[in-house]
Amino acid sequence: MTLELQKPRPIWQIMFSTHHTDVGLLYLISSLTFLFLGGSLALAIRAELFLPGSQIIADSMTFNRIFTVHGTTLIFLFIIPFASAVGNYYVPIMVRYKDMAYPKLNAIAFWMIPPAGVLIWLGFADFTWYATPPYSIISAPGPAADMWIFGLKILGISSVLGALNFVVTILKCKHPDMSIGQIPLLAWSFLSSSLIIIVAIPTFAAALLMLLTDRLGVSGFFNPAMGGDPIAYAHLFWFTFHPEVYVLVIPAIGMMYEIIPRFSRKPIYSYNSGIFAFVMLSLVGFSSWAHHMYATGMSFTEKTVFMVGTLAAVPASAMHVFNFVATMWNARIRFSTPMMWAVGGIALFFSAGAGGVVNSAMPLDFTTHDTYWVVGHFHLFVMGTIAFGSLGFLYYMFPYVTGRLYNETLGKIHFILAFIGTVLVFFTQHILGLYGMPRRIYDYPPIPEWIAMNQIASIGAMIIGTSMVIFLANMIYSAGKGKLADTDDPFGLGGKYYYPFEAKNPSH
Amino acid sequence: MSGHSNWPEWIYVTVVIALMAWVGAEAWEAERLVEHVPEDAKTIIVTGQQWFWTFEHEDGTKEIGELHVEVGKAYKFEVVSKDVNHSFNIHDYVVLMDAIPGRVNTVWFAPDKVGEHDIQCREYCGLIHYNMRGKLYVEEPSH
Numbered sequence: 001m002t003l004e005l006q007k008p009r010p011i012w013q014i015m016f017s018t019h020h021t022d023v024g025l026l027y028l029i030s031s032l033t034f035l036f037l038g039g040s041l042a043l044a045i046r047a048e049l050f051l052p053g054s055q056i057i058a059d060s061m062t063f064n065r066i067f068t069v070h071g072t073t074l075i076f077l078f079i080i081p082f083a084s085a086v087g088n089y090y091v092p093i094m095v096r097y098k099d100m101a102y103p104k105l106n107a108i109a110f111w112m113i114p115p116a117g118v119l120i121w122l123g124f125a126d127f128t129w130y131a132t133p134p135y136s137i138i139s140a141p142g143p144a145a146d147m148w149i150f151g152l153k154i155l156g157i158s159s160v161l162g163a164l165n166f167v168v169t170i171l172k173c174k175h176p177d178m179s180i181g182q183i184p185l186l187a188w189s190f191l192s193s194s195l196i197i198i199v200a201i202p203t204f205a206a207a208l209l210m211l212l213t214d215r216l217g218v219s220g221f222f223n224p225a226m227g228g229d230p231i232a233y234a235h236l237f238w239f240t241f242h243p244e245v246y247v248l249v250i251p252a253i254g255m256m257y258e259i260i261p262r263f264s265r266k267p268i269y270s271y272n273s274g275i276f277a278f279v280m281l282s283l284v285g286f287s288s289w290a291h292h293m294y295a296t297g298m299s300f301t302e303k304t305v306f307m308v309g310t311l312a313a314v315p316a317s318a319m320h321v322f323n324f325v326a327t328m329w330n331a332r333i334r335f336s337t338p339m340m341w342a343v344g345g346i347a348l349f350f351s352a353g354a355g356g357v358v359n360s361a362m363p364l365d366f367t368t369h370d371t372y373w374v375v376g377h378f379h380l381f382v383m384g385t386i387a388f389g390s391l392g393f394l395y396y397m398f399p400y401v402t403g404r405l406y407n408e409t410l411g412k413i414h415f416i417l418a419f420i421g422t423v424l425v426f427f428t429q430h431i432l433g434l435y436g437m438p439r440r441i442y443d444y445p446p447i448p449e450w451i452a453m454n455q456i457a458s459i460g461a462m463i464i465g466t467s468m469v470i471f472l473a474n475m476i477y478s479a480g481k482g483k484l485a486d487t488d489d490p491f492g493l494g495g496k497y498y499y500p501f502e503a504k505n506p507s508h
Numbered sequence: 509m510s511g512h513s514n515w516p517e518w519i520y521v522t523v524v525i526a527l528m529a530w531v532g533a534e535a536w537e538a539e540r541l542v543e544h545v546p547e548d549a550k551t552i553i554v555t556g557q558q559w560f561w562t563f564e565h566e567d568g569t570k571e572i573g574e575l576h577v578e579v580g581k582a583y584k585f586e587v588v589s590k591d592v593n594h595s596f597n598i599h600d601y602v603v604l605m606d607a608i609p610g611r612v613n614t615v616w617f618a619p620d621k622v623g624e625h626d627i628q629c630r631e632y633c634g635l636i637h638y639n640m641r642g643k644l645y646v647e648e649p650s651h
Contacts, residue, residue, distance in 0.1 A: 060635055128632050134609060135592040139558070139634050224610030230593060231608065270514055295595060296606045297613035300543055304536055311528040318524045322517055357528070361535035363542055366604045370595055370630040436599030438630040441638035445626075 018103035023110050024088030025401070028394075030113055031081035032475075035387075037121070038073035039468060041066050046425070046461035049454045052446045060442035064126040065144070067440060071129035072148070075248070076155045077117050079382065082390050083251035084110070084162050087190045089397060090258075091166060094187040095174035100165050109165065112158035116151040123147030128440060130237060133222035133230045137214045149212050156205045163194035163201075185274045189254025192278040193247045196285060200247070204240035207233055231296055238289035246285040249381060250278060252389030253320050253349075256342045259396055260324050263339035264331035265493055269323050277323075280316035288313060294365045303362045310360035317353050321346060336491050337411030341392025344419045348384025352377060355430060373433020376426040384422050391418075391471070398475070399490035404482035410474040417467035424460025428453050545616045549582035556587070556594030556607035559636035561627060573642045575627065578649045582618040595631035598644055606631055619646040 014022050044066055048057045057063045088106070092099055100106045125131075125148035127140040136145060170191045174183060211233065213219040220226025222233040261268045268274060287309030294303050324346050333339065355377045358364050368374060391414075398406050432453040437444060444450055552575070553564040563571045577583055587596045589607035597604045598617070605615035627642035 060638060064632075064635070064637075126634075132593055132632065135632070135634060139592055224608075229610060231611070270517060273514070273517055295604050296608060297611055300539065303539065307535060308532060311532050314528050315521050315524045319517065319521060322520050326516070357531055361531055362539040363535060363602075366602050367599075369604060370597075371599075436597075436626070436628075438597070438628055438638075440632040443638045445641070 016107075018099075018107045020088045020092050020099045020103070020106065021401075023100075023103075023106050024085045026110050027081045027085035027088060027113075028401075030110075030117070031078050031085060034073050034077035034081070034117060036468065036472070038070050038078055039465070041070035041073070043461055043465050045070065046458040048442070049444070050458040051455075052444055052451065054443070057442070061126060063442040064128075064440070065124045068125050068128050068148075069120060072120055072125075072152075073117075074382065075129065076152065077113065077120070079248050079386055079390070080155075080159055081110075081113055083190075083193070083248075084159075086186075086251065086255060086390075086393055086397070087162075087166055089401070091169055091187050091190050092173075094184045095170055096178065097169060097173040097175070101168040101173050102165050105161055106165050109158045109161040112154050112161075116154040116158070119147045119151035119154070123151070131211065133211060133214065133228075133233045134224060136211060137223050138225070145215065146212065149208055149215075153205065153208055156201050156208070159197050160201050163197035166190045166194040167198070181275075185257035185268065185271065185278075186251075186254040188275050188278055189250045189257070192282040193250040196243045196247050196250075196282045199286070200240045200243040203236050207236035207240075210236075231293070234293050234296060235290065238292045239286075242289035242292065243282075243285040245378075245381070246281050248386050249349075250281060252345070252386040253278075255389045255393035255396075256324060256345060259338045259342040259392055260327055262396075262493065263334050263336060263342075263491070264328050265334070266327055266331045269326035269329075273319050274323055277316040277319040280319075281313060284309065284312045284316065288360075291360050291365070294362060295369050307360050307362055311357070314353065314357060317349075321350055321353075334491065334493060336395075337406070337408060337415060338392040338396035338491075340412060340415045341388050341395065344415065345385050345388030345392065348380050348388060348422065351427075352380030352384060355380065368433055370439055371433035372429040372437045372439055375439050376429030376433060379426045379429070380422075384426065388418075388422075394475075398478070399485035399487060402479045402482070403485055403487065404478055405485045405490060406478040406482060407474050410470055414467045414471045414474065417463050417470070421460045421462075421464035421467060424463065425457045426460075428457045428460065432457070545584055545614070546582040546618070549584040549616050549618075551584050551586060552577075554585045554587045554596050554607070555590060556596060556629065556633075556640075557590035558592065558634055559629070559640040561596065561629075561640070561642045574645065575642065576645045576647060577619055579619055579622050579646050580649070582616060584614055584616040587613045587615065592633050593631050594629045594633050594640065597628050597630040598625055599628070600625040604630060619644075622646050622648060 014025060017023070044057060045063070048055045048063060057066065088100065123144040125140065125144040127136040127145060131148065170183065170187055174180070210219065210221040214221055214223050214228070220228040222228045222230050224230065257268060257274060288306055290298065290302060290306040291310045359368055359374065359377060395406060395411055432450065435447070435449050435453065437450050550566050555562040555564070560573055563575045585596065585603070585605065587605045587607045588611070589609045591609065593609070594607040595604060596607055601617045601619065603615055603617045605613045607613070623646050625644040625646070627644050629637055629640035633640065
């Protein structure tokens with residue numbers, strides 16, 4: 001894996017390559033670029049909300065555009081492509097195949113991302129990442145909304161192509177000596193999340209087309225003025241995007257399954273329960289979508305069904321947590337940077353899950369729905385769990401990708417600051433939600449509790465921002481000038497434990 | 509592949525399932541009570557539009573941005589929208605119901621103390637969503 005970067009090559013050779021590690025590198029660089037772009041928008045939002053009144057953002061339209069593009073960027077242009085980067089590097093090696101099953105398709109799937117990113121960023125739409133009709137049909141301004149729709153369309157096709165490639169690589173190209181029950185849990189996580197993508201995404205793809213024709217005025221699927229129903233969009237949207245939550249979180253859990261046994265210097269406590277929990281999550285993920293819609297006037301029976309469907313996901317998630325804790329139990333753990341991120345990520349995953357139980361309970365949801373509680377809740381997943389798992393894995397794969405070691409002290413400082421910041425921002429936002437502050441608001445009345453909580457959250461965001469600057473400096477410096485890594489055992493774990501790098505790979 | 513016995517995990521998963529069943533049952537019971545609208549509840553039609561709330565009482569009087577109700581009585585809100593989605597919210601009384609064009613959603617409450625409370629919109633509805641606010645005045649009965 002390190003070979004590709006150690007031989008200097010002209011950049012176009014990497015760009016036009018179809019080799020899985022080259023495509024993985026492209027995914028990695030573009031997803032990190034969008035992480036920093038989307039993250040800086042988050043800092044703008046937090047700076048604006050530091051005090052009531054207008055701070056740094058001139059008007060509410062700009063603010064609405066900023067949080068829309070912030071959410072869209074980090075979900076579709078950071079989290080998903082980052083998982084694809086990891087999958088591209090590791091899945092073929094883990095199933096002992098020379099490349100992805102369809103290398104050209106793989107490169108095509110990647111190259112759909114930059115134009116989609118450009119469309120979303122040049123358009124800068126304002127109708128939230130949920131593009132809720134009828135606002136998005138009758139009220140959202142101009143080409144921005146249409147550019148967003150086309151951008152998402154392209155990204156949807158890209159993730160379906162990527163997912164097909166992972167499924168075929170894992171099921172059809174794995175080494176004949178390996179049974180499906182022997183591939184590592186990271187590969188299993190890609191198998192489950194890719195299958196969810198293939199089932200879930202087409203629904204939203206259809207909804208996007210309907211939204212577009214509604215905007216053009218030639219149809220009225222979601223436009224009440226033409227006899228349509230906005231709630232139909234909500235169902236189509238959440239049928240895709242509640243399972244999508246598991247598409248985002250499952251690869252991150254898979255990355256933790258790679259890190260935690262390695263740094264605990266123990267085999268995973270139960271490989272089978274890991275697989276079972278992945279499969280369970282990908283199934284029950286489809287039974288809970290309308291828990292996002294309790295307040296839209298659903299009947300008591302509908303709400304009950306979706307509450308049960310939501311609670312059913314909890315035991316499977318809890319099995320992952322148990323598996324991690326049981327693996328670390330009585331282990332000789334080495335707390336290198338990747339391990340710190342993984343353990344921190346599990347703690348926040350547990351907190352996020354506990355908060356989710358509150359949301360799913362019907363009467364309590366009416367307190368938390370569409371308040372900052374929800375913002376805090378899902379950010380504990382996307383930031384606390386998924387970004388933590390991803391960043392930990394980035395540190396973990398860094399020596400294999402670059403052949404060099406990152407600076408361990410800076411890596412730990414990055415983790416500690418980011419962890420403190422995450423707790424300050426997102427736990428506080430839960431409390432803010434209980435005080436009743438709605439989400440997606442540009443300004444708020446000067447209620448003392450709201451001001452205090454917003455200020456704590458904003459300070460936390462600035463701490464995260466600082467940690468990310470340290471991270472960027474560490475990555476750039478270490479990639480060029482870092483200490484050379486012993487790629488057989490870069491973290492000094494004793495070398496007894498299986499690194500995927502050592503797997504037999506016929507073409508390397 | 510784990511060859512060892514896995515009983516701690518089974519106990520743990522059973523505990524989690526039991527906890528979730530308990531949460532679900534409590535929530536089901538509470539929601540069933542909350543959704544039961546008292547028969548003597550007075551109807552108030554709540555209309556959301558960009559970016560203010562209009563309230564129409566049973567006797568036909570209309571209020572904009574302010575809602576006056578009497579303490580100790582039950583009220584049923586019929587929440588409608590004239591343009592895009594909104595969400596009618598009196599956070600202090602956990603009243604929350606989306607205003608969706610083309611639909612009539614109902615929610616009820618019975619204020620138990622005299623006082624002032626904030627009314628706000630909790631579903632994103634565009635430019636002035638942040639300031640789509642109102643005031644609820646709970647007053648002593650006039651007669």
